[in-house]
Amino acid sequence: MRDFRKPYGLIVVGGNEQPIELKDVQITCSVLNLTSNVTTKFTYKNQHSQQVQGSFVFPLEDVAVYDFEAEVDGRKIVAKCRPRAEAKTTYDEAVASGHAAFLAEQEEHCEDVFQMSIGNIPPNGTVIIQLKYVGHLQCENTDGNGSSKSQAVFTLPSVINPRYSPADSAIKSEFEPFAKAVSMNSCTYSLSFEAILLMPEDITVVRSERDTYSVEFSTEGRKSAKVKMTSTFKPDHDLQMVIQMSGQLSSFGICEPGDPGQTGILGKDCLMAQFMPNFSEFEDIQEQRNEVYFVVDRSGSMHGSNIEHASSSLLLFLKSLPAGCRFQIIGFGSGHNCLFQEPTDYNETSLERALQYQREMTANMGGTQVLPALKTAFDSPLSGQGWYKQIVFLTDGDVSNADEVIGLVSANVDKGRLFAIGIGEGCSTNLVSGVARAGRGMAAFIRDNAQMHGAVMKILKEALQPRASEISVKWSVTKKNASGTASPVNVISIPTKVPPVFAGRFLTMYGILPEEGQFAELSGEVVLEYEILGTKYSLRIDMASVQLHQSQPDKTDVPIHRLAGKCQMTELSDKYKAELMRDPEKSKSDEAKSLRSQIEQLSCAINVLSIFTGLVGVDPVKQEIPAEAPAPAPAPPPMFCRSMPIRHYMCMAKTAPRVVGSAGFGCSNMAASIAAAPRSAGFLGFGGKKKASKSVLFGRSRVAESAAGACVRESLPQSAVSREAPLIADATGEVDFEEKKSVESPLLKLVELQNIAGFWNLVEDLAKCINLSLDSLQKLQPKTWSASYSQAVTDRVWATALVLAYLHSKLSASLDEWELVGKKAKAWLIQQASMFEKSPPTAKKLVDGLIEQAKLVVNK
Missing domain, CATH: 3.40.50.410 (von Willebrand factor, type A domain)
Structure with a gap:
């Protein structure tokens, strides 16, 4: 295995392509009501003797980016959300006139990719960039080993892989493609991550597959804790925090007061209803x-x-x-x-x-x-x-x-x-x-x-699982008027179409109250109704149980309001995309124009970034020190690359000299991943060393050197690719052949041996999987189902009972993997017992008894 070092960051493209030093990254996160409010702050020092411009690209999940600030030589600049073309013009004009400026944009075709541009960073000056966003944790209830528990997962992406761009696109590009990076030497910086947790159930552990955290519980109990990353973060994976809880999550509602200083949606009170359906009665259906x-x-x-x-x-x-x-x-x-x-x-x-x-x-x-x-x-x-x-x-x-x-x-x-x-x-x-x-x-x-x-x-x-239909949410909310009587409140429901219902997963709805300051005067309930297999069900959240959401540390953040607005923008965006895919020419239709306008207006109203808007800020103080003359533009890509579409990441690169980088945290693996596609390049600017495995497209240290090769490889017709093993060449011309591995896991081998009807045969391969000899299994096979029945236990019945006993006894931690296979097997056993025992409960009891006998064998 070769060690390819591909760190990237904010660098000067053209000339010597020197980096702008990243000094520090600080990430703080507040988790409240199963939502995360994140502040990311990173400090750059322009060590050069001239003004420079920079841009870097970074990934985020489905979050609402609502705050973008910069501090330039002690002056704080706050960005505002504006229509994207207007924001870009404001930024360009400010930079051209010598002002420090910055701009945040969202990739129009891949909305989990963002770009920040910084113009006229003063020579020897320090720039502190702060980004705030809010999102939901991924939550679920889990059952295992007879205990009920739950977990919530927070993820901060730090990796973006190179993305294949089809030659033909129905939805055309409206805006400029994002900048691409060039590899540079690594820079040294510190990265810290801290989180304040307030969970609805007691926290049992905070863990990650790749990182280590310290957890300090509050004196009030285990629902509240302070978490700090204690390991050194490496940029080859996403930062993840899995919060496991001892109890199961249930439906709840919260209300976030509006910001008195705001007008429109941000000034009104906002309700969030989280419904947790339970399908336990349909477990075997x-x-x-x-x-x-x-x-x-x-x-x-x-x-x-x-x-x-x-x-x-x-x-x-x-x-x-x-x-x-x-x-x-x-x-x-x-x-x-x-x-x-x-x-x-x-x-x-x-x-x-x-x-x-x-x-x-x-x-x-x-x-x-x-x-x-x-x-x-x-x-x-x-x-x-x-x-x-x-x-x-x-x-x-x-x-x-x-x-x-x-x-x-x-x-x-x-x-x-x-x-x-x-x-x-x-x-x-x-x-x-x-x-x-x-x-x-x-x-x-x-x-x-x-x-x-x-x-x-x-x-x-x-x-x-059985499908839920006829899904609806009713805001049966009333307000006491001056005469003491209750009158209905017209709550604006978001989204307009209620999401699908799944067992053990939250269904989230938002409600905007028509007047600010109403929450304390409300009564009634929010009701989720749905139908399963012809039977109607409902979940209710009483307004008396709804708690206030106090956002920390700044009450003007109103994160629930931002999430509600983001949810509405997403719904409008999905409709807009569907409209274009039904007919690409409809981009000019009244419906498409209306949807686009609604997204743009809402984005600006709540200051949450969208693909049609940009967050832009300008330093009012003009820089007096002139920038150095720009270096010559890099050579354009080869002719056969120029024929690729504008969005073809593997070929396109900006030719104007500017500062680019792959991620806001400065030292990541974007450039070569774009040019030559190594897998899982570190991306969020965390930067550092990356070991690349074989069978990947290894990139060289410059975009120009490898872009051509990447284009050739990616444009190969399907017929030119081996159907026996993928032929994958790196930038040095080496070829690796991928070999298919055989099934080795005992579980996978058992699954492979199972018959389509659900049973297993009592054979040598099965005995090896459960670590017993076939001879001993045959000798310990009971003659009949029980002392009260004369029906013989066949080889298939015994083998199936043994496997189920083994799965429950030895592989209980992997229940999610074999649960459906196990249900099919048990259903087959019950079917066999039902041939001589017509009572379903008694037949099931016979099967359970046989499995218990089998457990005595597999546990020896």
């Missing part, structure tokens, strides 16, 4: 007449462990499908192919063909053309009346046209539901979360491949 589509990313960027885990996850998928469903597998890369001509019945023949596909599946299909693959899944006609389409989409998310893909899903949501799984560090959260939201499904992110099987099976479980 799965939706019938499902068509399940597995749409699997097989592009070159999935090589290595990603495709191996995707393959083993597909094995779990296939063995966990219920009887009576139909299924289809679509693999995609530069092109896509379907395993069957149409969704086919789930039987032994189709399963064996699918398993052969799974065993041979490699990342050998070139680029990442997501759009045609998903369009094929949506356009495929249903099997008939009463069937329902469920699409499970698995990808590393490395595409630049997320807006088109989200628009496609939004335009086709009436044809089926879509669930998305993002794999690896740097996966596009905008793409994965966006398509799941638009497809009224759920999203999961696997940043550590060890988590993949469990997360994937949770998604399948959610796809197969």
Whole structure:
């Protein structure tokens, strides 16, 4: 393995391409009511003797960026949200006239990518940049080993992978592409992360797969704590904080008072209702007449462990499908192919063909053309009346046209539901979360491949659980008037279309009150209503239980208001994308213009960044020291690269000399990842050393040297790519061949051995999986089901009971991975017992007793 050092930061492009020194990064986070309010502050020192300009690119998840400030030589400048063209003009004119200025923008096609530009940084001057944003933690209730608990996950992205850009785009670019970086030597800086937690249940542990935290609990109990990162952060992964709690989360409501100094939405009181549905009575019921589509990313960027885990996850998928469903597998890369001509019945023949596909599946299909693959899944006609389409989409998310893909899903949501799984560090959260939201499904992110099987099976479980329909939220809220009588309050509900209902996952709604200062006078309730399998259900939040949300440390932040506004902008944006994908020419239609205008106006009103706006600030003090004459512009890319579309990240680079960097924290791995696509380049500016594994596109130290090669590789037709093993060349011309690993895990081997009906055969391979000899298993096999029954225990019945006993006794920590497989096996055992015992409870009791006997064997 070769050590490629690719640190990047704020640097001067052209001339000597020297870095601007990053001195310090401070990240503070306040977690309250399962929302996070984050402040990121980073300090740069311009060590050069002339004014310079800079820009850097960084990733964020689905958050509301509402504050952007800069301090230049002691002067504080606060940015305001303005229409994007106006903000850019303000910035350019300020820089041209000698003023220090700064600008924040959001990538119009990939909304999890942001860019900051800083103009006229004074010579030997210090610039402190502060960014604030608010978001939701990813929360869920979990059941395991007989205990009920919950967890909330905070993620700060620090990685963006290079993103494949299709040659043709339905949604055209309106704004300039973001700057690209050039690699430089590393700079030394400090990074700190601290969080204040106030959780609804007692905290049991705060952990991370890659980082270490200290936790100091308050004197009032374990619901409140101060968390501090104690390990040295490395920029090869996203910063994540998993907060585990001892109890289960339940529905709750909060109210955030408006800011008295603001007009419009920010000045009014805002309610947030968090509903937590419980489907425990449907635990053993799965939706019938499902068509399940597995749409699997097989592009070159999935090589290595990603495709191996995707393959083993597909094995779990296939063995966990219920009887009576139909299924289809679509693999995609530069092109896509379907395993069957149409969704086919789930039987032994189709399963064996699918398993052969799974065993041979490699990342050998070139680029990442997501759009045609998903369009094929949506356009495929249903099997008939009463069937329902469920699409499970698995990808590393490395595409630049997320807006088109989200628009496609939004335009086709009436044809089926879509669930998305993002794999690896740097996966596009905008793409994965966006398509799941638009497809009224759920999203999961696997940043550590060890988590993949469990997360994937949770998604399948959610796809197969009974669907909730007729979903509505009613704000039955009243206010006492002067005469003492109650009158209804007209609450503005956000979003306008209620999100889907899933067990153990929060459904979030916001309500804007028509007058400020009303909360104390309100009574009534907020009610979520839905229907499952013909039965109506409701969840209620009484206004008497609603608590005040006191944002810290600045009450003018009003983070719940910003989240409500962001939610409304997202809903409008999804409609806008769907409108364009139905007909690209509709960008000029009255509907599209209205949606765009609403997003722009709301963005400016609540000072939350959108793709149609920019946050811009200008230092009123003009710099007197002239900037040095700019260095000559770098040479343009080769001619065959110039023919690529403007958004083709692998080829395009700005030619005007300027300061660019890959991330706000100064020393990350953006440039070579854009030029030559190494996997999981550190990106949020955390910067540092990166070890690159084999089978990746290793970049050289300059964009110009490797951009051409990257374009050639990415434009290879699908026919030119090996179907046996992906051919992946690095920038030095080396080629690596990816070899498919065989199934080694005992769990995966057991799953592989399971019959489609749910049983196992008592064979040598099974005995090896549970670490016992076949001879001993046969000798310990009971003759009958129990002393009261004469029916013999067959080899298949005994083998199935043994496997279930082994799973519960030895692999209980992996319950999420084998739960559906186990349910299928137990259902088969109950079916066998029901052949001679007609009472369902008694048949189930016989099965449980047999499994207990088997536990005595596997635990010896």
